Amino acid sequence: MTFESELKSAIADTLHNLYTLSVSPDEIKLDETKKDFEGDVTLVVFPYTKASKKSPEQTGNEIGELLIANCKLVSAFNVVKGFLNLSISDTFWKDFFVNASGNCKDFINLKKTYSTPGHLMVEYSSPNTNKPLHLGHMRNILLGYSVAEILLAVGHRVEKVNLVNDRGIHICKSMLAWKKYGHGETPKSSHTKGDHLVGKYYVEYDKKFKEEVAHLVHNGISKEDAEKNAPIVKEIQEMLLKWEAGDKETMDLWKMMNGWVYEGFDISYKKLAVDFDKIYYESQTYLLGKKIVEEGVSKGAFFKKDDGSIWIDLTDVGLDQKVLLRADGTSVYITQDLGTASLRFDEFDGLQQLIYVVGNEQEYHFKVLKEIFKKLGRPWADGLFHLSYGMVDLPSGKMKSREGTVVDADDLIKEIDEEAEMTTKALGKLDDFDSEEAKQLYHTIGMGALKYFILKVDPKKKMLFNPAESIDLNGNTGPFIQYTHARIRSVIRKGGFVFGAAVSSGSKQAAASNGQQEANDQHAGNLTADKNVIKVLYRYPAIVKEAAENFSPAVVANYVYEVAKSFNHFYHDNVIVDEADKNTSLYRMQLASLTAEVIKECLRLLGIVAPERM
């Protein structure tokens, strides 16, 4: 149902006929025709003037004429300078529309994009269990979820996984602070979300630590020594040792506090409407990887220094030497990543790609990880992909947990929901909603605003988060797109059109009986304002495919905005439900309905719900 490949071969044939030029259809590039010119697609003829030995205009005209004669897709052409603008026949657009509209489910469903789908894993979120989620985590979570949904949409098998960083000295900090100063406080007793309570003690530790250091410095000890020898530091080291030894009391405390955090995270994940197929815990994976290090040593890929530490030399690929195992035989950060990656490819048979959604500050780490596996000759080494994204900055500067300049995820969600509530109430369209329905809708709209705001930006760019603007509900925003969907639904409810009625009853007769067929026939070759909408809808499968191949929800986000815009333009100029003109009415309802379906699906890929009313 695409014209590009057919047109390209026709052009290739034409070039061959005219100038005995052999060009493969794949090499031919077609651009969308600029708005100011007549036509749908444009062929730039400059590259062919050498072969034609004629002016660009002449060349364009010759190609255009032959195409008109030989390719029924092309209904008209014009040449401006070296640009051959081709009009695709209305018949094509109409056939496309009738087909897509009549088999809407098939049009929306892109699972057959690839004849042999892949098997991929997306790791995202990956939080620490010592503090609540903040804005930076949200970019990660929303990106990861959306990428996974997009990959699923084009038919890949996808494993969504989360690797929880639940152990280590930073986790012990909140444990120690709670033990010393917590007086048995629990989420229940304090009416605090578990992750926030634990986060509070993490901050508390840092405060005490600073106090002790200041005290020691005051007594004439150097800052460096003070930071090493503060009593609380000794305590924390003891605690870590106890944890590693499996000391019962410490383990119980650890389990209890982590449990609080997980309860808190679950609430946040639920609000964000994201999920995971499998959760890995670092406490279970941090000892993995040593075997791989040994293997590397025996293969000669790694080497041992005199002190017993094990290294890899990556200077040949432009990286440095990197330690893989400490002199005392304990793991470093990358050791466990070696283990988990390996584990995953063993666990999931046929896994081809492992996509890590992790901030760009880890780029070096993932380069090293990939190189190590290459050196070890793992066939899947090239399947490791670091989906790196930029930091989220605030207008006031960088976010720093310790300085309290973070935007807390739960607070932000609450704030945005409230904003959505205020706006919705002010518009007063939904006074018949009961309070539960209304609350649900405010959240739907709030999340639409937040998710769209974050996902429309190219992941690799660092983004500026302005709390005031992200809450904006007009213009290029999630609610704008959600609104377009809701408006279409509303109109269609009034018009009484049941989408795909003909299809569900499964016969052409049904289509004829409700007038769809007739309506479509009447509009054959009579496309005008609606054509722009149809043309935008036509690009939907290619857009999602592009987004999947580039792991970029931003592609979908920017596209769905275009869909909404083009439809709103159409809507403004045309009456959809018109009792006096049933055929036109029915035709336009189909167009509106198809638009709504595309919007809904694109939003779904971004993790955004398209409401029926708003």
Place this chain on the structure above:
RNA sequence: GGUCCCGUAGCUCAGCUGGAUAGAGCACAAGUUUUCUAAACUUGCGGCCAUUGGUUCGAAUCCAAUCGGGAUCACCA
């Protein structure tokens, strides 16, 4: 210092596998509703696409250098 990423309108961003007069939204100014949801639509204002050089018929897009911003180069995770 080495490596990587970014620099487009006052602000937030598209466009970057080279193509025509560089697009949106916000903000600002003006207009559109007895009609299907105005969270909409229309119009205006706003640009040496960081700078310089190169490649090319053609550069925001590719290459190089420079300037500015960020990240990273731990026996931390």
